[in-house]
Amino acid sequence: MLNRWNDQDAAHYTTDLALRVYTSRLLGQDRSLVLHGGGNTSVKVTETNLVGEEEEILYVKGSGWDLETIEEAGFAPVRMAHLLKLARLDRLTDPQMVNELKTSMTLASAPSPSVETILHAVLPYKYVDHTHADAVVTITNSHNGLARIREIYVEDMVIIPYVMPGFDLARLCAEHFASEATEKTVGMILMNHGIFSFGETAKESYDLMIKLVARAEDYLKANKAWVLPSQKATTTIKPLRGEISRLRREISAVAGFPMLLSCDMTPTCLSFAQREDIATLSQQGPATPDHVIRTKRLPLLGRDIAGYATAYQNYFEENSAQATDEKTMLDPAPRIVLDPELGLCSLGRHARECTIINDIYRHTQEIIQRATLLGGYQTLPAHDIFAVEYWDLEQAKLRKGGNPPQFSGEVALVTGAASGIGKASVDALLERGAAVVGLDIDAGIEQLYQRPDFLGLVCDVADEEQITQALESTVRHFGGVDMLILNAGIFPESCRIDALATETWRKVLGINLDANLILMRECYPLLKLAPAGGRVVIIGSKNVPAPGPGAAAYSASKAALNQLARIAAMEWGSDGIRINSLHPEAVFDTALWTDDILRSRATHYNLTVEAYKRKNLMHVEICSRDVANLAAEMCGPLFAKTTAAQVPVDGGNDRVI
């Protein structure tokens, strides 16, 4: 365990709360302690209120904040006096608890206090740190876990049997603490959940967390349960995009909405999925109930989605029958698939969710394998996991996001995505919630955006091999292709037919026409499997209805592409794939148009650059963004029943009209 405390850094944090921020972030930086919103911390301070009274305030992590990036504003200030009175009640329902916590804050704009707030309040220490450390949950989830935990911690830790987080857990801890704590006590273990450390200073509590978790790691090392078995993973060479798209389609159908599917085929994940005992190992349950809300109780092993959905329904029916209140079943689709060919697949409605699920399960794989080495992985019974999965407070957290954006769970592929209309299309689709893959011959595409819902791939669309490679990567990364924006194209220098070189003609047709045929052909089987129907948008040109002299190759290529789209509409309509075209004119904010070219064109027409840009019936300037927004909308519900449409984006052109 690395202790990340640094005196120089810490010196910048001068107040109790600031130091609370500092060590909370240190905990958050260590993924073996805290993952995505897990864990919580607090500090108790005395403050003078507006009417001059001194009050003891508990600053506790607010919901929606991650320890790794938390700020002072991420802590909710709650009045201690009231919390301690609440802790003495016999009963407090969840809605009552949430109400009391919120109404006992001293700052109305603060985030909602953690559900573990009362627990933090009853622990008689200034600083309290809580994590779901991997090493600790590995041992609590092992055969004979309690005996092992006693062996490691009984001297200076209070050990609490598993109870779901909330008021009952806080009361139980208070009782155990009153009877079992001694002057030696420095922390607390919650079985099948995590660990607490305490201190009078931020440093003391943080140091203890590191030291106490290190003890669990040392125990695993001493018991030959630390080094993971090295296994050779078998990697599949054949293309997998068809199978992956089908799997995603079937899971989305069970979920009732489109989902992204991201395959992690690194050797660690492949070898885990290929273990002979995977059926036993993977079907026990999550390492800590904290994970269940993201991952569901169990991963799907293999590809029997119908079987998974039935099993989930049974799990719901059996457990909800014993619940005191009415429960509504969540969608029965898995969030994790373990497959010997596809490795670890994570499913979510947003790429960020897939990343989180992947992270959680990569840690779970380690926990499971170490617990197995220690004598067997053993988790809480299903009804305890169910209680957390269907806990109103957890459900409320998930629902808080409101309605998902338009293209949630969907994948768009944009060609020529590094600049101009292509880049604007990437932006328009990202804004509407799609995961976007951008292809471009320009290597800058890889660095266009650093965010989980964007993947930039260098690809020369004139090269068939590169196209199939890009599609394979796209599908492994996001699970399929639902929307295809065919934008890449070239506009050669003006040249009359009598001087047009065969080579130029072929090059223009190769990129503007042939490449799009190959893309359409190769994407067709994927578009057919799009959970919400496939969509293609062609960035055409005003030159289709109104060609100009000197642009033979360009105009012919765009006209042929236009005809190709019309035929695709006929052939693919019954597959639920719609294809529509846009005919932009005079979009000057693209790489094609330098200031010099603009000036010379304007002079040619005896116009100023400004007037030249607005040389249309409405006298408006057409921007990449205008074209991109319409392209994105053509993939949305407005065009749900339209195919083979050709829409001008030109401010009005009398030759087109």
Ligand code: ZN
């Ligand atoms: Zn916890």
